[in-house]
Amino acid sequence: MLETGAIWGLTGTTVTSFMFFWAMYKQYVPQHFRVYVEKYFHKMIGWISYYVDIKFTEYTEEGLKRSQAYDSIRNYLASKSTALARKLKANETKNSKSLVFSMDDHEEIEDEFEGVKVKWYSNVKVSQPQHSYGRSISDERRYFTLTFHRRHRGMIIETYLDHVLREGKDIGLKKRERKLYTNNSSREWYPWSAGKWSNVPFHHPATFETLAMDPVKKEGIKKDLIKFSKGKDYYNKVGKPWKRGYLLFGPPGTGKSTMIAAIANFLDYDVYDLELTTVKDNSELKKLLLDTTGKSIIVIEDIDCSLELTGQRKKKKDDDEEDDEEKKKKKEEEKKPNVEEKQSKVTLSGLLNSIDGLWSACSGEKIIVFTTNFVDKLDPALIRRGRMDNHIEMSYCKFEAFKVLAKNYLEIETHDLYEEIERKLEETDMSPADVAETLMPKSDEEDADICIKRLVKTLEEEKDKAKKLAEEEEKEKAEKEVKKKKKAEEAEKKKKEEEEEKEKKAEKEAEEKKKTEEEEKNEKVKGKEQNGDVSKTNGCNCLK
Ligand SMILES: Nc1ncnc2c1ncn2[C@@H]1O[C@H](COP(=O)(O)OP(=O)(O)OP(=O)(O)O)[C@@H](O)[C@H]1O
Numbered sequence: 001m002l003e004t005g006a007i008w009g010l011t012g013t014t015v016t017s018f019m020f021f022w023a024m025y026k027q028y029v030p031q032h033f034r035v036y037v038e039k040y041f042h043k044m045i046g047w048i049s050y051y052v053d054i055k056f057t058e059y060t061e062e063g064l065k066r067s068q069a070y071d072s073i074r075n076y077l078a079s080k081s082t083a084l085a086r087k088l089k090a091n092e093t094k095n096s097k098s099l100v101f102s103m104d105d106h107e108e109i110e111d112e113f114e115g116v117k118v119k120w121y122s123n124v125k126v127s128q129p130q131h132s133y134g135r136s137i138s139d140e141r142r143y144f145t146l147t148f149h150r151r152h153r154g155m156i157i158e159t160y161l162d163h164v165l166r167e168g169k170d171i172g173l174k175k176r177e178r179k180l181y182t183n184n185s186s187r188e189w190y191p192w193s194a195g196k197w198s199n200v201p202f203h204h205p206a207t208f209e210t211l212a213m214d215p216v217k218k219e220g221i222k223k224d225l226i227k228f229s230k231g232k233d234y235y236n237k238v239g240k241p242w243k244r245g246y247l248l249f250g251p252p253g254t255g256k257s258t259m260i261a262a263i264a265n266f267l268d269y270d271v272y273d274l275e276l277t278t279v280k281d282n283s284e285l286k287k288l289l290l291d292t293t294g295k296s297i298i299v300i301e302d303i304d305c306s307l308e309l310t311g312q313r314k315k316k317k318d319d320d321e322e323d324d325e326e327k328k329k330k331k332e333e334e335k336k337p338n339v340e341e342k343q344s345k346v347t348l349s350g351l352l353n354s355i356d357g358l359w360s361a362c363s364g365e366k367i368i369v370f371t372t373n374f375v376d377k378l379d380p381a382l383i384r385r386g387r388m389d390n391h392i393e394m395s396y397c398k399f400e401a402f403k404v405l406a407k408n409y410l411e412i413e414t415h416d417l418y419e420e421i422e423r424k425l426e427e428t429d430m431s432p433a434d435v436a437e438t439l440m441p442k443s444d445e446e447d448a449d450i451c452i453k454r455l456v457k458t459l460e461e462e463k464d465k466a467k468k469l470a471e472e473e474e475k476e477k478a479e480k481e482v483k484k485k486k487k488a489e490e491a492e493k494k495k496k497e498e499e500e501e502k503e504k505k506a507e508k509e510a511e512e513k514k515k516t517e518e519e520e521k522n523e524k525v526k527g528k529e530q531n532g533d534v535s536k537t538n539g540c541n542c543l544k
């Protein structure tokens with residue numbers, strides 16, 4: 001299709017005639033013939049026009065990645081188009097009363113920079129419809145065209161475009177509503193469909209102030225994050241891609257997911273929640289990561305459960321300790337087809353390459369977070385420093401963390417029962433999630449005093465429960481030990497019996513062998529004696 005920008009600069013009469021012929025041409029000339037005509041028309045325009053066109057496509061040439069230049073230009077033009085463009089596109093964004101205006105397709109606006117006028121056109125190219133499963137699908141490719149007089153070429157390329165990209169980027173950052181993204185299955189990746197990622201506005205209220213954990217550790221993490229976010233030049237200097245890996249591990253309900261939200265709010269980043277089980281293979285994983293923007297956190301939750309990424313280090317089975325029933329159960333479970341594993345062919349090395357290989361350096365300022373309840377299950381290669389630079393243990397609720405929760409949930413900083421609570425928290429393993437739930441008032445009648453007393457009671461119950469559990473475990477362990485000992489004794493006895501049996505058999509065989517040898521010897525002697533008698537007789541005969 002011809003670009004509107006290409007015909008700018010022709011006189012009024014020429015334009016009118018051209019429009020007439022253009023309409024006729026579109027109606028009567030066949031598509032395959034038009035391709036040639038347009039090719040030569042472009043060439044001709046190039047010879048006679050004093051204007052230069054620059055095209056900025058929505059996706060990079062390889063079609064893999066969204067062009068950041070395009071997004072910056074769109075932001076820049078949106079700020080101009082509200083006042084200047086004739087046709088606007090109005091988008092309603094969630095949780096926002098005001099509409100967001102941008103330049104409509106096939107629309108043009110004029111911009112002026114240092115006394116030089118330029119024109120921007122927004123274009124869309126619709127491909128020939130493809131037929132798939134009875135549906136007709138066509139691909140829409142958007143692009144902007146910048147048109148200016150060729151005598152300003154140097155200034156436009158060196159100064160104006162720089163100005164547009166910088167301003168556009170700043171506008172984008174200021175206006176952007178932070179998003180929480182989740183990856184789509186590759187069947188939904190086409191540009192006319194949902195794309196690689198779906199998103200919703202990110203409004204998680206967690207902050208480092210509301211996060212209950214050791215204050216020293218918390219300060220350390222905050223400092224680390226600030227250093228990272230300001231470290232563009234430093235990372236460049238040391239030759240490292242501008243990214244940082246965090247491994248958050250700990251029991252359930254200790255605040256791993258809450259910490260991710262707090263980091264996103266602290267740094268003003270987007271969150272990409274990557275569901276590995278819906279990623280078909282390593283190549284898809286790379287494409288997904290390439291389609292993420294800077295200033296973002298890429299999260300893989302429960303990495304130990306995401307596919308077979310734990311490497312070769314399968315849990316060593318201690319046969320002696322396993323009951324037959326347990327063995328059976330395990331075998332049955334192993335036989336069950338794991339649907340998720342079958343769907344995804346992402347491998348450990350594919351994941352390692354995506355987060356740490358050459359591909360990882362494609363867009364900067366990214367934090368990669370893995371969470372797990374079982375850090376020991378992970379392959380060391382996955383969590384080595386450099387990949388997962390900062391390992392943070394989220395632990396059960398201790399007194400310092402409790403104080404933060406009490407302040408958040410009950411707005412108190414001290415209470416007579418604090419000392420008792422401190423002691424009890426040391427003796428019990430209660431997650432911050434459980435402590436928070438106990439502290440939360442359940443009705444308007446419940447005040448801080450009631451909630452604190454409820455926590456003391458719950459802690460006592462938890463302690464009793466833990467004690468009982470420990471006793472039961474001890475008992476179970478002792479029973480297992482007895483079973484193991486009995487098994488070992490039986491095995492020893494069996495071994496001894498077998499050895500005795502073997503010995504007896506060997507003795508018997510030796511005796512039989514000896515007997516046979518003796519018999520053979522006797523036979524031989526007997527044979528010799530008989531031979532001697534015969535030769536004697538023969539000798540006598542000769543002498544005769
Ligand atoms: N350290 C914490 N500080 C403040 N609130 C917390 C903390 N830990 C847990 N919570 C509360 O408990 C809820 C559950 O916590 P969260 O989802 O962050 O735990 P998790 O460690 O991610 O658990 P899982 O391992 O099961 O995913 C949160 O909504 C939050 O309200």
Ligand SMILES: [Mg+2]
Pocket residue numbers: 256257258301371
């Ligand atoms: Mg979680």
